[in-house]
Every structure is written in structure tokens, then in C-alpha cells.
Amino acid sequence: MLSAPDGRVVVTTDLLIEGRHFRRDWSSGYDIGRKAAAQNLSDITAMGAVPTGIVVGLGLPSDAALTWLDDLTDGFRDECDLVGASVAGGDITRCDLVVIGVTALGDLGGRAPVTRSGARPGDLVAVAGRLGHAAAGLALLREGRDGPAELIEAHRRPAPPYACGIEAATFGATSMLDVSDGLLQDLGHVAKASGVALVLDPEAFVIPPPIADAARQLGADPLEWVLSGGEDHALAATFPVHARLSPAWTVVGHVIEGEGVQVKGVSLVRGGWDHFHE
Amino acid sequence: MLSAPDGRVVVTTDLLIEGRHFRRDWSSGYDIGRKAAAQNLSDITAMGAVPTGIVVGLGLPSDAALTWLDDLTDGFRDECDLVGASVAGGDITRCDLVVIGVTALGDLGGRAPVTRSGARPGDLVAVAGRLGHAAAGLALLREGRDGPAELIEAHRRPAPPYACGIEAATFGATSMLDVSDGLLQDLGHVAKASGVALVLDPEAFVIPPPIADAARQLGADPLEWVLSGGEDHALAATFPVHARLSPAWTVVGHVIEGEGVQVKGVSLVRGGWDHFHE
Numbered sequence: 100m101l102s103a104p105d106g107r108v109v110v111t112t113d114l115l116i117e118g119r120h121f122r123r124d125w126s127s128g129y130d131i132g133r134k135a136a137a138q139n140l141s142d143i144t145a146m147g148a149v150p151t152g153i154v155v156g157l158g159l160p161s162d163a164a165l166t167w168l169d170d171l172t173d174g175f176r177d178e179c180d181l182v183g184a185s186v187a188g189g190d191i192t193r194c195d196l197v198v199i200g201v202t203a204l205g206d207l208g209g210r211a212p213v214t215r216s217g218a219r220p221g222d223l224v225a226v227a228g229r230l231g232h233a234a235a236g237l238a239l240l241r242e243g244r245d246g247p248a249e250l251i252e253a254h255r256r257p258a259p260p261y262a263c264g265i266e267a268a269t270f271g272a273t274s275m276l277d278v279s280d281g282l283l284q285d286l287g288h289v290a291k292a293s294g295v296a297l298v299l300d301p302e303a304f305v306i307p308p309p310i311a312d313a314a315r316q317l318g319a320d321p322l323e324w325v326l327s328g329g330e331d332h333a334l335a336a337t338f339p340v341h342a343r344l345s346p347a348w349t350v351v352g353h354v355i356e357g358e359g360v361q362v363k364g365v366s367l368v369r370g371g372w373d374h375f376h377e
Numbered sequence: 378m379l380s381a382p383d384g385r386v387v388v389t390t391d392l393l394i395e396g397r398h399f400r401r402d403w404s405s406g407y408d409i410g411r412k413a414a415a416q417n418l419s420d421i422t423a424m425g426a427v428p429t430g431i432v433v434g435l436g437l438p439s440d441a442a443l444t445w446l447d448d449l450t451d452g453f454r455d456e457c458d459l460v461g462a463s464v465a466g467g468d469i470t471r472c473d474l475v476v477i478g479v480t481a482l483g484d485l486g487g488r489a490p491v492t493r494s495g496a497r498p499g500d501l502v503a504v505a506g507r508l509g510h511a512a513a514g515l516a517l518l519r520e521g522r523d524g525p526a527e528l529i530e531a532h533r534r535p536a537p538p539y540a541c542g543i544e545a546a547t548f549g550a551t552s553m554l555d556v557s558d559g560l561l562q563d564l565g566h567v568a569k570a571s572g573v574a575l576v577l578d579p580e581a582f583v584i585p586p587p588i589a590d591a592a593r594q595l596g597a598d599p600l601e602w603v604l605s606g607g608e609d610h611a612l613a614a615t616f617p618v619h620a621r622l623s624p625a626w627t628v629v630g631h632v633i634e635g636e637g638v639q640v641k642g643v644s645l646v647r648g649g650w651d652h653f654h655e
Binding site: 100101102103104105106107108109110111112113114115116119120152154155156157158187188189190191192193194195196198200202204207212 | 378388398433465478
């Protein structure tokens with residue numbers, strides 16, 4: 100049983116499948132628990148709500164050790180502790196591969212929920228939290244690298260800017276979501292739901308040194324990780340142009356009439372994207 | 378977003394795995410959706426709460442047809458409609474087998490939740506809804522039989538006595554759960570959580586004609602289906618001895634000091650059970 104003082108409850112659910120969303124040889128049970136909880140708690144904060152708890156449905160192969168299960172549940176609990184939420188229940192069943200279904204609940208505290216459909220021409224687009232870290236970390240793991248450590252750690256365990264969601268709601272965010280699939284793809288949902296176009300300024304994105312380092316190592320484009328990499332669970336929101344934002348937020352674009360997401364100087368192509376090579 | 382007028386929300390989750398909890402060649406997508414929703418909605422009513430909605434996490438293999446998915450979601454919706462709940466969201470991902478994670482939420486309407494731990498010596502044990510139907514239906518399917526149709530239908534689609542949960546709460550139920558694994562096994566949870574023993578009277582269980590018929594066909598013991606068969610999602614509850622019950626409830630036993638579940642004249646053995654052969 101969870102508290103719902105608002106009289107309404109927001110709820111979100113995700114299903115994570117071994118081999119698709121995580122690998123037991125790349126991440127510990129503890130990290131997988133942290134990450135599975137994080138992505139749902141983050142989604143709750145992206146509605147401007149306070150997470151109150153999670154419930155977990157777990158499919159476990161017979162080869163999974165009991166200590167692995169303990170680590171996983173420790174991960175759930177520790178991530179929930181970050182936001183004052185509880186692990187309110189669960190269900191365990193046998194399955195040939197590890198399947199983790201997490202459902203998170205949240206309380207709106209009397210505020211209207213922030214949706215994806217409220218962005219209006221003239222609004223600013225802003226982001227809070229890390230972008231590209233998890234994608235760079237995954238690329239490093241795929242190439243058998245073991246550093247920069249903070250990127251690999253970011254792949255294993257996101258650090259969503261939990262407090263920024265409610266902050267954005269009180270700042271008057273007109274739309275918001277957490278970046279799970281990549282900024283461009285996720286903002287595409289905002290553009291579609293709001294019936295507007297979003298224009299991003301690539302100059303507004305500062306490439307952090309470890310990402311620049313990893314890109315050099317792998318011959319990759321750091322901006323692509325930042326714009327297209329998912330799983331960091333940054334928050335992306337639109338705000339009225341005169342909204343007062345805290346330093347946690349970086350303005351990276353604006354909303355215009357039209358449709359889709361544009362990046363100045365970059366041509367986005369189906370299934371991927373390319374810089375203009377001028 | 379779901380309504381939570383009580384200011385608290387009860388929540389339950391289940392993970393269903395293809396091959397373990399259902400087979401696509403034995404049940405339609407529609408029936409699987411009905412059943413997956415039913416088992417969670419039933420669990421909510423067993424706490425004395427009114428189901429408000431479900432969210433669904435879905436793992437789907439690439440060979441699953443789009444029409445199958447439509448049927449499944451129709452099943453979720455129609456089962457939710459029975460109790461006035463809504464399908465409030467979901468998540469779909471690729472998986473090598475069908476995985477269905479259902480989370481249901483419910484509202485207590487100002488009542489205390491009915492738990493498993495409140496049974497007291499002297500209480501009556503009563504059940505509402507069907508027992509043994511789904512187990513008999515499954516046994517028939519395993520033997521390649523196609524009738525009695527109502528039993529096979531009962532395996533494919535439970536018919537939980539949804540209204541009886543809140544009724545029981547208002548009648549003063551001291552403990553309650555829905556029978557998902559079998560009456561004896563599930564009442565064992567009540568006995569343990571409440572620190573009491575439950576004594577059932579096998580004479581109190583009327584064997585319905587189709588179950589008697591199926592038992593004759595298969596040479597099975599009908600009472601075993603009734604006492605040990607799961608998945609019908611009947612409700613089992615304990616009540617103070619002078620509680621006024623509606624005709625939906627059948628008194629089948631009573632609570633005494635001690636531990637475990639006893640059936641008069643039947644010796645329960647580890648991993649199963651046997652009649653006394655006197």
C-alpha cells in the first residue's frame with residue numbers, strides 16, 4: 100500500500116529483458132537493480148510527480164544465484180531510497196532468461212501532470228542531467244575497453260536528475276520527458292504530441308572531456324552520443340520563454356511551428372543522422 | 378494517471394511467462410489478456426479495494442502477429458471494463474517468448490485493507506467463486522479432451538467474483554486472499570501470516586456436475602481439483618463467527634489455534650495430499 104495524498108496517482112511500467120536491456124556479464128545484479136528502478140523513477144519525475152514506490156515482477160532462470168537476487172533487490176531499494184520511495188511488492192517466477200518488470204507510482208502533490216503535448220511555439224527547450232554518457236560507456240564495453248571509468252559506470256547505473264522534474268513543473272514546464280531512447284528520438288515524441296517543431300542548437304551542448312576522450316579512442320562522433328544516446332535518463336522539457344530556470348537546466352533550443360526535430364547544421368536522416376559536410 | 382480518492386493506493390503485480398503460465402496454442406490472445414488482467418484485478422479485490430486500473434509491460438517475439446496483440450489488448454480492456462478499471466499505460470519490447478507483466482492498482486474507499494494476517498481462532502473460513510474449474514479444464518486439455526466446455530473455458534478465462542471482495546471487507550473479513558495456487562496452498566499463507574490453523578470440512582464443498590463428469594472421464598479425484606487447483610481466483614476469507622454473509626459465500630471451515638491447514642479426514646502430505654483410505 101502506498102500513500103497517494105494528491106488523490107490521483109501517476110504510474111509507469113517498463114519491461115527489461117536480459118540480452119536486450121542488460122547483460123549479466125557486463126553489469127552486476129546490484130547495478131541492474133539500480134538501473135531498472137532508475138528508469139521508472141525517472142519517468143515519474145518527468146511528469147512532475149514525486150515517486151512513492153515501485154513493484155517488481157521478476158522472471159529468474161534456475162541458474163541465477165540467490166546472492167544475485169539479493170544484489171538486485173538491494174539495487175532496487177538503494178535507488179528508491181534516493182527519492183524516498185519504497186519497494187512495495189513483487190512477484191517472482193521461473194523463466195529461461197532474466198526478465199524484470201518494474202512499475203513505479205508517483206504523487207503529483209496537487210500539481211497538474213506535465214505531459215508531452217504542451218509545447219508551444221516560442222517555448223525554450225532545455226535539458227537537465229547527463230547526455231551521451233551511457234551510450235559512450237556501452238560503445239566502450241562493446242569494444243572491450245575499460246575506461247574512461249565514469250562512462251562505463253554511467254552505462255551500468257544512470258544518475259537521473261530526480262529533483263529537476265518537480266523543479267521543472269514548478270518552473271512552468273509546458274512539456275517534459277526523460278531521455279531513455281536518445282534526445283532526438285524522445286523529443287520527436289514531444290514534437291508529435293504537441294504538434295510543433297523543435298529546433299536544437301548543437302553549439303549549446305558542451306561535450307564533457309571523458310566523452311571527447313572516448314570518441315577519440317573509438318573514432319566516434321561525440322555529438323552523436325549526446326544527441327542520440329539513450330539510458331542516461333536526463334530530463335528534456337519545454338518552458339515559456341521567460342521561465343526562470345535553475346543552473347541544473349541548459350537551454351538547447353526552441354519551439355517553432357511545424358513538425359519534427361531539427362538540429363541546426365545537421366541533416367537528420369531516417370534511421371540515423373549525418374552532419375552536413377560543408 | 379489514475380484516481381486515488383482514498384489517499385492511499387494498493388498495488389499488485391504479476392509476471393506471466395509463455396509456456397509456464399499460458400500457451401498460445403491452448404488460449405487465444407484475447408483469453409490470455411482477460412486472464413492476465415483478471416488475476417491482478419482479483420488480487421486487488423481480495424484486499425477489499427476497488428480496482429482502478431492496470432498497466433502492462435509486454436515482451437513480444439517477432440513471430441507474434443499484430444492481430445494477436447490487438448486481441449490481447451482487447452482482452453485487457455474487456456476484463457478491466459467488468460470492474461470499471463482502465464488500461465492506464467504500457468510498454469512493449471522484443472523478447473524471444475511472450476512475457477506479460479501486469480500491475481493493478483486499487484482504491485480502498487476509506488476502508489482498512491484486508492490482509493492475510495488477521496485470522497483469529499473462532500473465525501469462520503468461507504469461499505466465494507469457483508474452485509477446481511480451471512484445474513479440471515487444464516487436466517482435460519493435457520489429455521487432449523474438448524469438454525466439458527465450461528471447464529476448458531474456465532481454464533482459459535477465470536471469472537473471479539469481483540464484487541465479493543469489497544462485500545467481504547464490509548462484512549468484517551479478518552483476512553482474505555484470492556485463490557491463485559490452490560485453496561490449501563493459499564490458505565497456508567493465511568495460517569502462517571495469522572499464526573493460526575485452519576480446519577476445512579470436505580463435506581462443505583459441493584462438487585459441481587461438470588467437475589464430477591471430468592473426474593470420471595480422467596479417473597481423477599474431483600475434490601483434489603477443488604482443494605488444490607489454482608487459477609480460478611475464487612476468494613477465500615475468514616470472518617468473525619457471527620458475521621452476516623451473502624449467499625455468494627460458502628462456509629467451509631473454521632480457525633483454531635495451531636498452525637497449517639487441515640482437512641477433516643484427509644492427510645495432507647508434503648508436495649501433495651492423500652485421502653485417508655479407511
